[in-house]
Amino acid sequence: MLKIENYIKSDSLQQAKELYRLDVYTLLGGGTLSRLYDQSFIGGIDIAHLLGNKILEEEHQIIIQAMTSLRSIEESPVLRTWYGSVFKDCVAHLGGVQLRNMISAGGTVAARQGTSEFLSVLLALDASLDLYGIGLIALEQYLQGGYEKDIIVSLHIPCKTARIHLSSVRKNYTDASMLHAVVYRDEKTWRIVVGARPMRAKLCSKASRMLEQEKEPDSKEVIDLAMDELAFATDLRATSEYRESVCPVLLRRAIQEVLS
Numbered sequence: 001m002l003k004i005e006n007y008i009k010s011d012s013l014q015q016a017k018e019l020y021r022l023d024v025y026t027l028l029g030g031g032t033l034s035r036l037y038d039q040s041f042i043g044g045i046d047i048a049h050l051l052g053n054k055i056l057e058e059e060h061q062i063i064i065q066a067m068t069s070l071r072s073i074e075e076s077p078v079l080r081t082w083y084g085s086v087f088k089d090c091v092a093h094l095g096g097v098q099l100r101n102m103i104s105a106g107g108t109v110a111a112r113q114g115t116s117e118f119l120s121v122l123l124a125l126d127a128s129l130d131l132y133g134i135g136l137i138a139l140e141q142y143l144q145g146g147y148e149k150d151i152i153v154s155l156h157i158p159c160k161t162a163r164i165h166l167s168s169v170r171k172n173y174t175d176a177s178m179l180h181a182v183v184y185r186d187e188k189t190w191r192i193v194v195g196a197r198p199m200r201a202k203l204c205s206k207a208s209r210m211l212e213q214e215k216e217p218d219s220k221e222v223i224d225l226a227m228d229e230l231a232f233a234t235d236l237r238a239t240s241e242y243r244e245s246v247c248p249v250l251l252r253r254a255i256q257e258v259l260s
């Protein structure tokens with residue numbers, strides 16, 4: 001259980017950043033995951049009032065401010081207009097509406113959980129993050145590590161005429177997925193992402209490129225190449241062997257969906 005001696009309502013993001021750099025302080029987004037950590041801190045820094053909670057459409061991009069709840073993302077007409085049901089599909093399994101009303105987009109990205117379907121969808125959409133004092137960086141770069149003590153201000157998603165589909169497998173409706181795959185396709189680009197391996201979501205760049213070279217989209221060659229790019233492991237939810245055997249099926253389904 002998380003223990004915090006002092007609650008700090010930060011005056012500015014600069015102050016929050018300076019305190020957060022000290023290991024005795026933690027940053028609070030929705031506070032839903034943090035409160036489950038078995039850790040003690042001198043201070044918990046609340047920045048919710050300094051970050052927005054809106055979804056905005058501006059100059060060929062959608063901006064999701066860091067304190068936007070997963071529930072708002074699930075219900076957003078802007079996200080639905082551009083990308084259909086994928087944003088609803090990637091968060092709807094997460095607890096109940098009450099929990100999704102509390103979980104923030106920024107906290108979900110910062111937690112970098114391998115099971116996060118929201119993160120995999122963002123990666124497939126080639127999203128970027130605005131980090132306070134740094135500026136925009138690609139989500140792909142952020143997921144490779146570093147930036148652990150940086151504050152996410154907003155998420156930026158390009159607006160493209162595209163198709164995207166999430167395929168996942170889970171035991172019960174509200175369980176985290178045992179494995180999931182997201183396939184994105186626009187006029188020129190394909191992006192294949194696999195998450196819950198159970199490691200962090202991975203972009204299969206070679207298989208995605210092969211698809212761009214107009215290979216038979218759901219050919220064995222493409223799926224085999226994607227499988228070569230991926231590693232799987234065992235955790236409480238599934239074995240590596242199970243994940244490895246299910247993955248080609250999820251990939252094929254997702255590819256067929258974006259082709260249909």
Ligand SMILES: Cc1cc2nc3c(=O)[nH]c(=O)nc-3n(C[C@H](O)[C@H](O)[C@H](O)COP(=O)(O)OP(=O)(O)OC[C@H]3O[C@@H](n4cnc5c(N)ncnc54)[C@H](O)[C@@H]3O)c2cc1C
Nearest residue numbers: 027029030031032033034104106107108110115116152176
């Ligand atoms: C009961 C429960 C069930 C869940 N089930 C699933 C599931 O099935 N699948 C799944 O993928 N995930 C699941 N999650 C995780 C969830 O998706 C979110 O990742 C998580 O709850 C974080 O949300 P939060 O906004 O409350 O962040 P917090 O708990 O506040 O923060 C999480 C981390 O991010 C940091 N942080 C917060 N905001 C920012 C910011 N703006 N900038 C930088 N760092 C920040 C915090 O310091 C902390 O380290 C579950 C969580 C809970 C509580």
